[in-house]
Amino acid sequence: MKKYWAFFRMRFINGLQYRAAAWAGVVTQFVWGFMELFLFDAFYRADPSAFPMDQQALASYIWLQQAFFAMFTSWQWENELFDSIASGNVAYELCRPVSIYNMWFTRSVARRLSRAALRCLPVLLVASLLPTPYGMGLPDGPEAFAGFLISMVLGLLLVSAFSMLVYMSAFYTISSQGIRIVATNLMDFLCGAIIPLPFLPDAAQGILALLPFASMNNAPFRIYGGDIGGMEMAYTIGLQVFWTVVLVAVGKWMEQRVKQKIVVQGG
C-alpha cells in the first residue's frame, strides 16, 4: 500500500507543475460555464415547460462540471502508457513486484485529482458569488451534500476504472487508437458531458441511467442540486458501487490474461 501512496504522491506533485495549463484551465472553464448558462437560458426562454431540470440545479450542475472538468473528462488519456504498450517497454513494468493495474489506476486517479485540485477552487468560489439562479447554489440539504461527496469519490474511481479498461484493451490490439476514439466519444455523450442527461429524450432516460456512464459525473452533480434525491439517491450510489466493482473486476481479469499472454510469449 505504501508504495502506491508514494506513487500517488509523485504523480500528484507532477500534476501540480503545469501552472500555465492550470490557469488556462480556470479561464477556459469560466468562459465555458457562462456560455453554457447563457445557452440553456435561451432554451429555457424558448419553452420553460420543456425544461427537465430545476434552473438552479442546472446552474450547479454546470459549475460543478466546469470545476471538476479535469477529473471526469474523457480525454485524460496518458499517451505514455499507450506508447509503452505499443513499443513493448511495458515488459519492464510487468516484471516489477507491483500490480500494473493498481499502479496505473493510482496514476490515473492522481492525475485527475491533481489537475482538478488546481482548478476547482477558483471556479467554485467565483461561481458561488454569482446571483441566483446562475450561480453555484448550496447543496440541497446536508444529506444531499454527504451523498455528493460519496458519489464524487465513487465517480472518480469509476472513471479511472473505465480508463483502465481502455489501457488494458490496448494490449490486445496493435493500434489502440481506434478503441480510444470510440471510447472517448461514447463516454462523452453518454455521461452527459455534451448535454446533461435529463435533456435527452425521456424515453431513453431509463436505459441511460443504468449504463456505467451515468454513474460517472452525472450522479454526483445531480445529487448535489437535489435533482436526484431520497431513495433515488441511495439507488444511484448503489449503482455506482456496482459499476465500479464490475469495471475493476473486469480490468483485473484482463490484467491476469495479459500477464499470462506475456509469460507465454516470453517462454
Add this chain to the structure above:
Amino acid sequence: MGVCRDGAENRLEEWGKLKMIQVEHLTKTFRVAKRRAGFRSAFRALWSRQYEEIRALDDISFTIRDGEMVGYMGPNGAGKSSTIKVLSGILTPEGGTCRVNGRIPWKERKEHVKHIGVVFGQRSQLWWDVPVMDSFFLLKDIYSVPDAVFRETCTELTELLSLEEILKTPARQLSLGQRMRCEIAASLLHRPDILFLDEPTIGLDAVSKLAVREFIKKLNHEHKTTVILTTHDMQDIEALASRIILIGKGRVLMDGTLSDVRACAKDAGASLDEMAAALYRAYEV
C-alpha cells in the same frame, strides 16, 4: 560622386572577400524560470515564479576569413549554439554587430540564408517518411536551384558522401550515420559559401565519423567553403579545425590553434579530452 561610391563598393567587396564573418561585441541574454523540488515549492510556483538572467553571449568578437575552418569549442551551455544561431540569422542579439558576407543576418535574412548551410546534429531537416531524394527535390525548389546546377551538385555529393544506395530510402529507416551524411548533403544543395555544423558527429560510429570528417575537409579544400564547427569531440577539432575559438560563460576565452590548446596541458602525453578538460579548468568554465 560616382567615383567615390565605386570606391566604397569595391572596398566593401574586398572586405567581404577577406573577412567573411565579422563579429563585434555581441551580447544576448535569456530569461530562464527557476524550479525547485518539493511539494511546497511546487505549490508556490503556481503564484510566482522566479527568473534568472543568463548571459548566453557576453561581448563576443572575432573575425573569420574566407575559406577558414574554425572549431568553436566550449563546455555545455557556454554559448556555442547561440553564436551559431546569431550568425545564421535565427536569433537577434541585444547588442553588438555582426556581418556575414557584408550582410547583417537578422536584418537581411532571406538574402543571407541563401549563402549559408546549417546542420544541427541533433535535429533533422529531412522529411521523416519520404525518400531522402524527395526531400532534396523540395529543397531545390525552396532555394530555387537551377536544374543543371542541382544535378551537378547532387552527383558530386552523392559520390563524395556515398549516398547512392540510400537516397531512395525514407529518412526514418536510415541509420544515424547514413542520416547525418544525408543531412550534410541537404545543407549543401544550394552551394553555400559558409557551412555551420552544430555537433555534426554526435552519436556517430567510428566509420561514419571518419567519413564525415573526410568529406568536410574535401569540401573546404575544393570549394573553399568556410566551415564553422561546434563539437564536444576533440578529435573532430583535431582533424578539421585549423583554428580554435574557445568560449565559456558567453565570452571568448581563447582564439588560437590546437598547439595553443596543447600548451595549456602540463602533461605532454595527455589525451585530447584531457587537454580540453585542463583548458576548461584553467579558464574556470
Add this chain to the structure above:
Amino acid sequence: MKLYWKHLQMHLQSMMQYKTSFFLTALGQFLVSFNVFLGIYFMFQRFHQVAGFTYSQCLLCFAVTLSSFTLAEVFFRGFDTFASCIANGEFDRILVRPRGLVFQVICKKVELTRLGKLLQALVIFCYAVPNCGVEWNGIKILGLVLMVLGGTVVFASLFVLYAGICFFTLEGLEFMNVFTDGAKEFGKYPLGIYGKHILVICTFLVPYALFQYYPFLYLIGQRSEAGFLFLPLLSCLFSIPCYLFWRWGLRHYQSTGS
C-alpha cells in the same frame, strides 16, 4: 503556389505511410463533431426552437462555424501547433531558409485528418441549405461562401495570434483556446442567442458575429440590409493586427537550447 503544392504532395506521401492511423484520426474528428451535432439534435427534439431560430437555421450556423474552423485547422495548423514548432527547433530551420516565414509555417503542416470534420460540415450543409427556409439566389450563395471564407480567415488569424504569444511564453498559452475552441463550440448556435453582451464581444473584440451572425440574419430574412452579406469581408481585417503582433513577437524570439 507551386511550392505549396509540392509540400502538399509530400504531406500526402508521408501520411500514406500511416493509413490506418490517418483514417482513425479522421474518424475520431468526425465523431467528436457528430457528438456536438447529436447535442443540437436532442435539444431541438425537446425545445423545437431557440430565440426564434429553427433547427435547420441553427444547423446552418453550425455548418458555417464548423467548416470555417476546420478549413483554418487544415491549412493553418502550423500556427496552431506553433509551440511545438519552436520547441523541437523546426522554427530555427525555417529561419535559415530563403522563403517567407508565414508561407513556410503554413507549409509545415497540412492537417488532412480534419477532413473528417469537413465532411460532416458538408453533410449538414446539404441538409440545412434546402431546409432552412431561405430563398437561395446567386448573391445569397456568394454570401454563404463569404461567411465560410471570412470565418476561416478569422480562425486562422487567431492561430497566428496564438503563435505570436508562443514567442514570449515558448509553451503556448492554453487559455487562447477559449477564442478558438470556444468559438467553434458555441458558434454551433446563432451567436445572438447568448445575449447582448456576448454579441458585442463577438462583434468588436473578435469578429465572429461578422461572419456567422449578421449575414445569417440577412439570409433568413430577419434583416433586409444586403450589406450584411458582405460583413465577412470586414472580419478579414482582423488578420492585420494578428499578423503585426506575430511579427513583433518574432523579434523577441529566443531559440530553445541546443
